[in-house]
Amino acid sequence: MTDKTLIVSAPGKVILHGEHAVVHGKVALAVSLNLRTYLQIGLCSNGRVQINLPNIDTCLSWESAALQFLLTTIDADVLNPKAASQEQVDKLRQFAGIPDGCVDTRSLAILCFLYLYGAISASSRQLPSMEILVWSELPTGAGLGSSAAYSVCLAAALLTANESIACPVPEENGTVRWAEDELELINKWAFQGEKLIHGNPSGVDNAVGTWGGALKYHAGKIMPLNRIPTLRILLTNTKVPRSTKTLVAGVKDKLNKFPSIIGPILNSIDAISCECERTLAAIVAGDSTEESYAVLEELIDINQHHLNVIGVGHSSLDRLCQATALHSLHSKLTGAGGGGCGITLLRPGTVQRYKTHPCMKGTVEMKVAVVTQELRVQSVDCFLCSTRHRILGRQRGERMEKQEKGG
Ligand SMILES: Nc1ncnc2c1ncn2[C@@H]1O[C@H](COP(=O)(O)OP(=O)(O)O)[C@@H](O)[C@H]1O
Ligand SMILES: C[C@@](O)(CCOP(=O)(O)O)CC(=O)O
Numbered sequence: 001m002t003d004k005t006l007i008v009s010a011p012g013k014v015i016l017h018g019e020h021a022v023v024h025g026k027v028a029l030a031v032s033l034n035l036r037t038y039l040q041i042g043l044c045s046n047g048r049v050q051i052n053l054p055n056i057d058t059c060l061s062w063e064s065a066a067l068q069f070l071l072t073t074i075d076a077d078v079l080n081p082k083a084a085s086q087e088q089v090d091k092l093r094q095f096a097g098i099p100d101g102c103v104d105t106r107s108l109a110i111l112c113f114l115y116l117y118g119a120i121s122a123s124s125r126q127l128p129s130m131e132i133l134v135w136s137e138l139p140t141g142a143g144l145g146s147s148a149a150y151s152v153c154l155a156a157a158l159l160t161a162n163e164s165i166a167c168p169v170p171e172e173n174g175t176v177r178w179a180e181d182e183l184e185l186i187n188k189w190a191f192q193g194e195k196l197i198h199g200n201p202s203g204v205d206n207a208v209g210t211w212g213g214a215l216k217y218h219a220g221k222i223m224p225l226n227r228i229p230t231l232r233i234l235l236t237n238t239k240v241p242r243s244t245k246t247l248v249a250g251v252k253d254k255l256n257k258f259p260s261i262i263g264p265i266l267n268s269i270d271a272i273s274c275e276c277e278r279t280l281a282a283i284v285a286g287d288s289t290e291e292s293y294a295v296l297e298e299l300i301d302i303n304q305h306h307l308n309v310i311g312v313g314h315s316s317l318d319r320l321c322q323a324t325a326l327h328s329l330h331s332k333l334t335g336a337g338g339g340g341c342g343i344t345l346l347r348p349g350t351v352q353r354y355k356t357h358p359c360m361k362g363t364v365e366m367k368v369a370v371v372t373q374e375l376r377v378q379s380v381d382c383f384l385c386s387t388r389h390r391i392l393g394r395q396r397g398e399r400m401e402k403q404e405k406g407g
């Protein structure tokens with residue numbers, strides 16, 4: 001891509017069920033969001049490498065010569081992505097001046113970039129001079145997969161820059177997408193990036209970031225979810241900061257400490273994901289929608305309790321659950337928890353359902369408006385999403401995409 005500027009983008013995600021359990025080999029169901037991360041990459045000839053990350057107030061620039069150590073430190077094969085070894089991470093940390101155990105936003109973003117840049121360049125034994133700009137519509141560290149969207153964009157841009165993946169197929173709407181085997185390579189490198197940010201990711205987030213749409217993820221297997229109705233979801237960002245890496249490590253510690261107590265809870269979360277998948281398919285098949293929605297709501301409640309038990313709840317999320325329960329709405333955390341975002345399922349509009357709430361009689365929209373207003377008093381952000389129009393991918397614009405500019 002000499003003399004060209006390339007813009008790539010990848011979507012965030014919402015996990016319906018299975019967060020944390022998926023790290024331990026259980027099933028998760030996830031859908032892509034129409035909030036995206038964008039990356040612009042330009043190759044240059046000034047002998048420098050610059051990365052500008054305005055969302056996290058970070059802009060760093062190095063002489064390419066100063067980065068030569070990457071080629072001696074990382075001997076990766078671009079077609080066979082592998083994880084950074086502890087020794088490599090230590091060298092990257094030392095170079096970037098990141099103390100051991102530091103999991104702040106900038107440190108993780110820079111480690112991820114340095115490893116992907118070094119590893120993807122290692123096969124060609126050349127460190128290209130480039131300027132990278134990454135910006136995102138996703139809140140950082142809020143459970144919507146911003147780390148995966150960042151890793152997917154970096155992997156796609158760096159692989160394209162060193163011509164490890166070929167020119168993608170143009171589509172009618174002006175965007176272009178990579179071939180399936182190239183998406184697989186992007187996904188594998190993005191997974192290595194996620195490892196640096198999450199420590200021990202399941203791979204579900206980078207899979208959604210790469211392919212978009214709704215999917216079932218189980219032990220590394222990615223299965224598209226075709227039988228899923230249009231779900232309306234209220235997304236609430238509690239704005240309480242947290243780190244996925246710390247929360248994932250906390251669950252692992254609990255599981256190691258109490259295997260016979262935490263293990264069955266993870267099995268139960270697995271069963272919830274499977275039951276949810278069956279119920280979604282029943283709604284698509286037109287089977288007793290009212291009953292099916294009642295099942296979906298109960299599954300949300302049970303899972304939220306489980307997530308509290310495994311230690312990833314937060315009082316801000318409890319407040320969300322309580323505030324929405326007052327209106328017979330059901331909420332759970334999404335993503336790593338500990339703050340971040342929660343989801344509230346909204347039933348399709350039926351006036352009948354609100355007869356039990358005299359003050360709430362009326363349309364769903366009224367009820368949602370009231371709930372949203374009440375939640376906003378708690379200084380949270382609320383967004384209305386739908387699995388067809390705003391979460392679900394499979395529309396071309398929702399998938400990992402690329403636009404070439406210039407030359
Ligand atoms: N736009 C961005 N610019 C730079 N780094 C980002 C960006 N988005 C995400 N990241 C990286 O991802 C990390 C957040 O990941 P994580 O804790 O997994 O939360 P989530 O994936 O839920 O947003 C940040 O600390 C940062 O290192
Ligand atoms: C907790 C987990 O299941 C999801 C984390 O998502 P997020 O980083 O909070 O968006 C971890 C993982 O699957 O890698």
Ligand SMILES: [Mg+2]
Binds near residue numbers: 148205
């Ligand atoms: Mg993440």
